[in-house]
Amino acid sequence: MKQWIAFWTILGKDTRSYYLKPPNISWGLLFPLAWTGMFFIRSGSGLGDIVSLLPGVVTVAILFGTTSVLAVTVTFEKKGRTFERLLLAPISLELLMLAKTSGAILFGIANAAVPVVMAAFFADLSHVAWGIAVPAVVLMAIASTFLGLFIAVSVSEVFEAQTFSNFFRFPMIFLCGLFFPIAKLPIVVRPLSYLFPVTYGADVLHAAFGAENTMPLGLDFALLGVFCAVLFALSLHNIRRRWIA
Amino acid sequence: MAASTTSRSTTGLDLDIAIRVEGLSKLYGDVQAVDGVDFAVRRGELFGFLGPNGAGKTSTLNMLTGLARLDAGTISIDGIDCTRNPKAAQHLIGVVPDESNLYPELTGFENLCFCAALYGMRRREREARARELLAQFGLAEAADRGFGGYSRGMKRKLTIAAGIIHDPPILFLDEPTTGIDVAGARQIRQLIAGLHDAGTTIFLTTHYIEEAERLCERIAFIVRGRIVRTDAVAELMQPTRDRHVLLFAVSSSDAGIVEALAEACPGCRVAGAGPGRIRVEADAPILIAPLVRLLEEHGVEVTEARQVRPSLEDVFVEVTGIEAGAMQKDKEKGGKGGGAA
Numbered sequence: 001m002k003q004w005i006a007f008w009t010i011l012g013k014d015t016r017s018y019y020l021k022p023p024n025i026s027w028g029l030l031f032p033l034a035w036t037g038m039f040f041i042r043s044g045s046g047l048g049d050i051v052s053l054l055p056g057v058v059t060v061a062i063l064f065g066t067t068s069v070l071a072v073t074v075t076f077e078k079k080g081r082t083f084e085r086l087l088l089a090p091i092s093l094e095l096l097m098l099a100k101t102s103g104a105i106l107f108g109i110a111n112a113a114v115p116v117v118m119a120a121f122f123a124d125l126s127h128v129a130w131g132i133a134v135p136a137v138v139l140m141a142i143a144s145t146f147l148g149l150f151i152a153v154s155v156s157e158v159f160e161a162q163t164f165s166n167f168f169r170f171p172m173i174f175l176c177g178l179f180f181p182i183a184k185l186p187i188v189v190r191p192l193s194y195l196f197p198v199t200y201g202a203d204v205l206h207a208a209f210g211a212e213n214t215m216p217l218g219l220d221f222a223l224l225g226v227f228c229a230v231l232f233a234l235s236l237h238n239i240r241r242r243w244i245a
Numbered sequence: 246m247a248a249s250t251t252s253r254s255t256t257g258l259d260l261d262i263a264i265r266v267e268g269l270s271k272l273y274g275d276v277q278a279v280d281g282v283d284f285a286v287r288r289g290e291l292f293g294f295l296g297p298n299g300a301g302k303t304s305t306l307n308m309l310t311g312l313a314r315l316d317a318g319t320i321s322i323d324g325i326d327c328t329r330n331p332k333a334a335q336h337l338i339g340v341v342p343d344e345s346n347l348y349p350e351l352t353g354f355e356n357l358c359f360c361a362a363l364y365g366m367r368r369r370e371r372e373a374r375a376r377e378l379l380a381q382f383g384l385a386e387a388a389d390r391g392f393g394g395y396s397r398g399m400k401r402k403l404t405i406a407a408g409i410i411h412d413p414p415i416l417f418l419d420e421p422t423t424g425i426d427v428a429g430a431r432q433i434r435q436l437i438a439g440l441h442d443a444g445t446t447i448f449l450t451t452h453y454i455e456e457a458e459r460l461c462e463r464i465a466f467i468v469r470g471r472i473v474r475t476d477a478v479a480e481l482m483q484p485t486r487d488r489h490v491l492l493f494a495v496s497s498s499d500a501g502i503v504e505a506l507a508e509a510c511p512g513c514r515v516a517g518a519g520p521g522r523i524r525v526e527a528d529a530p531i532l533i534a535p536l537v538r539l540l541e542e543h544g545v546e547v548t549e550a551r552q553v554r555p556s557l558e559d560v561f562v563e564v565t566g567i568e569a570g571a572m573q574k575d576k577e578k579g580g581k582g583g584g585a586a
C-alpha cells in the first residue's frame with residue numbers, strides 16, 4: 001500500500017514536471033502531424049487514403065514520444081542526483097522503474113491518439129479493428145519506452161542517451177516494414193528488421209487498419225511481450241550494475 | 246531474512262546496536278576506497294566519522310544506505326542484515342547526502358511532500374509534517390519558492406529536513422556543514438543536537454575536528470579507507486588532559502631565546518611556533534611570571550601569554566600523522582569555511 005503511494009507520487013510528479021510541459025505537448029502534436037502531412041503529400045492520393053498512412057504515423061508518434069523523454073526523466077535525474085533520492089526510498093527497484101516509465105508509456109499512447117483523432121475528421125475509421133489496434137499501440141508504447149529506458153540507464157550523459165536513441169530510432173522506422181515492405185528490403189538487412197519490436201507492432205497495425213499482416217497476430221503480440229519483458233529486465237540489471245556500483 | 250536469525254546480529258548482545266559494520270571494503274578501479282572497516286553505533290548515539298578528503302567517508306555511507314555495493318564485509322541495521330539486500334532497512338533510515346539531491350523545479354514545500362510520499366505517508370500527514378519542518382528550520386517564508394533559487398545554506402537545511410521527513414530512527418549525515426557560513430553551520434549543528442536529544446541515532450561524517458568534538462559522543466578516525474582509532478571523545482582527549490601548553494607572542498623568537506627558556510624551565514618542552522611565537526609545553530601547570538621576566542631580561546617584549554587547551558586536533562594529528570590544518574584548507578577551496586565557530 002505504502003509503495004503505491006510512492007508509485008503514484010512519482011508518476012504524478014513526472015507528469016507535471018515533464019509530460020504536461022508545453023514543449024513536450026507541442027512536440028507530441030507537431031511531430032506526428034508533420035509526418036502525416038509529409039507522407040500524405042508524397043503519396044498524392046485522396047483524403048480517403050489517409051487511413052493507410054495511419055499505422056506508420058502512429059508508430060512514429062509512439063517511438064519518438066516515448067524514447068526521447070527517458071533521457072530526461074532518468075539520465076538527467078541521475079546526473080542531477082535526484083535519482084539517488086528515489087534509490088534511497090524503501091520501494092523495490094521494479095516498482096520504482098515502473099513509476100518512472102508509466103508516464104512515458106501514457107505519453108506515447110496519447111501521442112499515438114493524436115493522428116488517429118485527426119484522421120477521424122477526414123476519413124471513415126469504422127472498418128478499423130480497434131480490438132487489435134489498441135492492444136498493439138499499448139504494447140508498442142511499453143516496448144519502446146523500455147527500449148528508451150535501456151538506453152537511458154546504459155549511458156551517463158543526456159546527450160549520449162539522445163544520440164543512442166536516434167541510432168536505434170531511424171533504422172527502426174525504415175526497417176520495420178511500415179514505409180517499405182520488409183519483403184522489398186535488401187536481403188542482408190532483412191534479419192535486422194526482425195530484431196526490432198516495432199516490426200511486430202507495425203505488422204499488427206497493418207492488419208488493424210485494413211492491410212495484410214505478414215505474420216500470425218498471436219506471434220506478433222507474443223514477441224512484443226517478450227521484448228517488453230527482456231528490455232525491462234536488462235534495464236534493471238544495468239541500474240543495479242552501473243548505478244548502484 | 247532467514248539468514249539474519251542465525252547470524253549473531255540478532256543475539257541479545259546486539260539489541261542496543263543500531264548499526265553494525267564488519268570488514269566493510271570497497272574497491273573503485275585500483276583505489277581501495279574502504280579497506281576492512283569495523284564499527285558499531287549504539288542506539289541513540291551520535292557517532293562521528295572523521296577523516297580527510299578521499300578517506301572513504303562517503304563510500305562507507307553509500308554502502309550503508311544502499312547507494313553502493315560492498316565488495317566485502319557485512320552490514321546490519323537495527324538487527325536487519327542488509328549485506329545482500331540494502332533495501333531491507335531503508336524504511337528505518339534517513340539520508341542527508343553531501344550535496345543536495347532535491348528537485349530544483351519544485352518548491353521547498355513540494356520537495357518535502359514528495360519525499361514524504363516516497364515513504365508512504367498520506368497527503369494530510371505529509372503536508373502537516375512538511376509545514377512543521379519548514380517552520381522548525383526557519384524556511385517557512387521560502388516554502389513556496391523554487392528550490393533551485395535557494396541559497397546554499399537554505400538548500401542544505403531543506404535537504405536535512407527531507408532526510409528526516411519520515412522521522413527515521415537512524416540518520417546518516419554526510420558533511421552537513423561543509424561550505425556553509427559560520428552562522429548557518431551553527432544553526433545546523435543545533436538542529437543535529439536537537440535530533441540527537443530526541444533520541445535519533447546519528448551517523449555523521451565530517452572533516453571538521455571541532456565539529457566532531459562538539460557534537461559527537463564517539464568518533465572514528467578514518468584515513469585511506471581504514472579506521473585508525475574509534476573511541477569516546479572523553480577517552481580520546483584523556484592523554485591531553487594532563488598536558489599544559491602556553492603560547493607567548495613576543496618581539497623575537499630566535500633560537501637563543503628558545504634555548505634560554507628551555508634551560509630556565511626544566512621539564513618544559515619549548516619551541517618556536519612561527520615568527521614572534523613561542524610554545525611551552527609541560528606535564529604540570531606552568532608558572533607564567535618567571536618566564537615573562539626571563540624574556541624581558543633578554544630584551545624580548547611579551548605582548549601576550551595565553552594558555553592553550555589541547556584539543557581533539559592534537560589527538561588527531563598524533564594518531565593519524567595528518568596535519569589538521571591542511572585537511573581543513575584542502576576541503577574549503579570551493580566553499581566558504583563553515584568551520585566550527
Ligand SMILES: Nc1ncnc2c1ncn2[C@@H]1O[C@H](COP(=O)(O)OP(=O)(O)OP(=O)(O)O)[C@@H](O)[C@H]1O
Binds near residue numbers: 277297301304305
Ligand atoms: N564512484 C567512484 N568511482 C571511482 N572512485 C571513487 C568513487 N567514489 C569514490 N571514489 C574514490 O574512493 C576514495 C574515497 O572517496 P570518498 O568519496 O569515499 O572519500 P570522502 O572521505 O568522502 O572524501 P571527501 O571528504 O572529499 O568527501 C577516493 O579516492 C575517491 O576518488
Ligand SMILES: [Mg+2]
Binds near residue numbers: 303304343419
Ligand atoms: Mg565525501
